Amino acid sequence: xxxxxxxxxxxxxxxxxxxxxxxxxxxxxxxxxxxxxxxxxxxxxxxxxxxxxxxxxxxxxxxxxxxxxxxxxxxxxxxxxxxxxxxxxxxxxxxxxxxxxxxxxxxxxxxxxxxxxxxxxxxxxxxxxxxxxxxxxxxxxxxxxxxxxxxxxxxxxxxxxxxxxxxxxxxxxxxxxxxxxxxxxx
Amino acid sequence: xxxxxxxxxxxxxxxxxxxxxxxxxxxxxxxxxxxxxxxxxxxxxxxxxxxxxxxxxxxxxxxxxxxxxxxxxxxxxxxxxxxxxxxxxxxxxxxxxxxxxxxxxxxxxxxxxxxxxxxxxxxxxxxxxxxxxxxxxxxxxxxxxxxxxxxxxxxxxxxxxxxxxxxxxxxxxxxxxxxxxxxxxxxxxxxxxxxxxxxxxxxxxxxxxxxxxxxxxxxxxxxxxxxxxxxxxxxxxxxxxxxxxxxxxxxxxxxxxxxxxxxxxxxxxxxxxxxxxxxxxxxxxxxxxxxxxxxxxxxxxxxxxxxxxxxxxxxxxxxxxxxxxxxxxxxxxxxxxxxxxxxxxxxxxxxxxxxxxxxxxxxxxxxxxxxxxxxxxxxxxxxxxxxxxxxxxxxxxxxxxxxxxxxxxxxxxxxxxxxx
Numbered sequence: 255x256x257x258x259x260x261x262x263x264x265x266x267x268x269x270x271x272x273x274x275x276x277x278x279x280x281x282x283x284x285x286x287x288x289x290x291x292x293x294x295x296x297x298x299x300x301x302x303x304x305x306x307x308x309x310x311x312x313x314x315x316x317x318x319x320x321x322x323x324x325x326x327x328x329x330x331x332x333x334x335x336x337x338x339x340x341x342x343x344x345x346x347x348x349x350x351x352x353x354x355x356x357x358x359x360x361x362x363x364x365x366x367x368x369x370x371x372x373x374x375x376x377x378x379x380x381x382x383x384x385x386x387x388x389x390x391x392x393x394x395x396x397x398x399x400x401x402x403x404x405x406x407x408x409x410x411x412x413x414x415x416x417x418x419x420x421x422x423x424x425x426x427x428x429x430x431x432x433x434x435x436x437x438x439x440x
Numbered sequence: 441x442x443x444x445x446x447x448x449x450x451x452x453x454x455x456x457x458x459x460x461x462x463x464x465x466x467x468x469x470x471x472x473x474x475x476x477x478x479x480x481x482x483x484x485x486x487x488x489x490x491x492x493x494x495x496x497x498x499x500x501x502x503x504x505x506x507x508x509x510x511x512x513x514x515x516x517x518x519x520x521x522x523x524x525x526x527x528x529x530x531x532x533x534x535x536x537x538x539x540x541x542x543x544x545x546x547x548x549x550x551x552x553x554x555x556x557x558x559x560x561x562x563x564x565x566x567x568x569x570x571x572x573x574x575x576x577x578x579x580x581x582x583x584x585x586x587x588x589x590x591x592x593x594x595x596x597x598x599x600x601x602x603x604x605x606x607x608x609x610x611x612x613x614x615x616x617x618x619x620x621x622x623x624x625x626x627x628x629x630x631x632x633x634x635x636x637x638x639x640x641x642x643x644x645x646x647x648x649x650x651x652x653x654x655x656x657x658x659x660x661x662x663x664x665x666x667x668x669x670x671x672x673x674x675x676x677x678x679x680x681x682x683x684x685x686x687x688x689x690x691x692x693x694x695x696x697x698x699x700x701x702x703x704x705x706x707x708x709x710x711x712x713x714x715x716x717x718x719x720x721x722x723x724x725x726x727x728x729x730x731x732x733x734x735x736x737x738x739x740x741x742x743x744x745x746x747x748x749x750x751x752x753x754x755x756x757x758x759x760x761x762x763x764x765x766x767x768x769x770x771x772x773x774x775x776x777x778x779x780x781x782x783x784x785x786x787x788x789x790x791x792x793x794x795x796x797x798x799x800x801x802x803x804x805x806x807x808x809x810x811x812x813x814x815x816x817x818x819x820x821x822x823x824x825x826x827x828x829x830x831x832x833x834x835x836x837x838x839x840x841x842x843x844x845x846x847x848x849x850x851x852x853x854x855x856x857x858x859x860x
Contacts, residue, residue, distance in 0.1 A: 288718060291718075292714070292717050292718040295717035295718075296713065296714060296717035299713065299717055300713075380694075380695075380696060383696040384695050384696045384699060387696060387699040387700055387703060388699060390703050391699060391702060391703050391706070394703060394706045394707065394710070395706070403676060404672070404675055404676055404679065407676065407679040407680060407683060408679060410683065410702060410706070411679070411682060411683050411686060413706070414683075414686050414687070414702075414705065414706060414709065415686065417706070417709035417710065417713065418709065420709075420713055421709060421712045421713055421716065424713065424716040424717065425712075425716055428716055
């Protein structure tokens with residue numbers, strides 16, 4: 255649904271932010287393992303794509319907050335997004351209690367044997383499936399645990415669009431780097 | 441009819457009011473029913489000027505306050521959408537009639553006139569039977585007497601304001617058809633306005649598009665809980681629809697399978713980002729240094745790798761393997777290949793892996809893999825399709841391979857075949 259213009263400007267902004275972040279790591283030498291390199295690159299890319307949203311979406315805020323939990327990333331974040339994000343408190347307790355309530359409700363219904371007919375059983379199973387998958391999705395989308403279903407879907411849409419932009423730009427950059435390396439080595 | 445149909449098509453993109461005027465004007469000039477006179481335009485000007493503004497400027501007598509503007513918008517939008525459907529399904533003539541009554545019902549919505557006349561009741565009720573395909577029958581059945589009365593008064597107004605001109609008979613004929621349609625659509629508009637009135641407060645809270653409100657079924661409109669539930673479900677449904685366009689392979693109607701596809705897609709994209717960041721981008725400077733296999737440090741590296749791999753605890757069971765392969769690839773492709781084969785895995789180009797996965801796993805064709813691949817990527821695939829529901833894929837940037845020189849170009853092609 256984003257127009258082409260919006261998409262290309264998104265890509266440009268992501269690229270700009272990403273390069274800003276990568277410049278911080280220009281001191282890669284032979285000793286940095288590929289893992290460390292990968293982590294640094296991925297971190298820069300994630301923060302870059304999250305900051306293209308300017309904290310308008312929950313997943314971007316959650317992403318940046320998670321990254322800023324580690325002290326060593328603070329300079330990176332400040333460089334890319336241009337602002338310092340405070341540490342976000344975790345809502346682990348609320349999540350825990352919701353899960354307990356959910357499980358007890360399902361168990362109660364099963365024990366009560368209210369629904370014996372197969373159609374109702376099927377619908378119950380379907381509901382359970384949907385609920386479990388929603389839970390998985392909440393885990394995947396950053397910051398998704400505290401969202402209700404409606405905003406979860408909205409955030410997922412935005413997140414998927416941003417991921418696609420990220421993959422596209424990173425892929426092109428990788429191709430270009432590959433060509434560069436090959437041309438210099440020949 | 442050619443020019444009119446084209447104009448009608450253009451109308452879809454323009455403001456209905458403005459284009460209606462044009463179409464009316466052109467229709468006046470081309471149609472054989474009507475004589476183009478200035479009185480037509482005056483009348484039209486009257487109508488058009490009154491419709492967008494409030495009822496105060498309207499010359500006809502009115503007893504009721506006009507309904508709020510958003511309802512007018514709704515009915516207009518609904519009629520506009522029905523009009524488009526008509527244009528698609530039927531010819532241009534019916535569409536023109538629809539346009540007329542679109543604009544008539546807008547005038548209705550603004551005025552809410554009420555001055556019944558017995559003669560008009562009979563007049564209007566007669567030919568409705570043969571125009572049933574224009575509007576749903578249910579709309580007609582639930583016609584509101586108020587709206588009927590207002591339509592009749594409109595009709596009166598038609599005759600009243602144009603009564604003096606010699607074109608009155610043609611106007612009557614024209615407005616008969618128009619008013620008939622408007623009657624039907626007024627009937628359509630009435631339930632629209634009634635139920636939105638009932639659920640207006642909750643309807644106003646819709647975050648999405650106010651134009652495309654689904655009509656509440658009769659007998660269910662009054663319960664606030666069910667309305668809220670329905671609204672919530674509608675919101676979720678429309679969001680899922682827009683999500684369907686994003687995710688490939690999204691022809692599933694079932695919510696659970698839709699969610700499944702979404703989850704798989706998000707996981708896939710995240711994996712792609714992870715792998716793409718494993719490229720030589722950061723090491724472009726390091727590429728200048730020769731990458732000679734350093735066997736002495738390899739053992740140390742692997743030991744280090746397992747430690748870090750366990751610390752970065754993902755749900756993905758391939759993480760450890762990934763890391764090992766990445767490290768080995770950095771030094772020597774051969775050792776990486778041997779390591780993989782020791783694990784029972786193989787390295788293959790992404791195109792081949794895609795072909796295998798699509799042929800074996802029909803229900804889970806990973807088209808995103810194919811679309812995302814380019815020639816420079818290798819795919820490390822675990823071809824366990826019958827057992828596991830998904831093919832776990834690892835795309836590794838081939839820039840590591842490129843650094844090893846031209847002798848390894850055969851790696852670009854499939855150089856290892858199958859899982860033992």
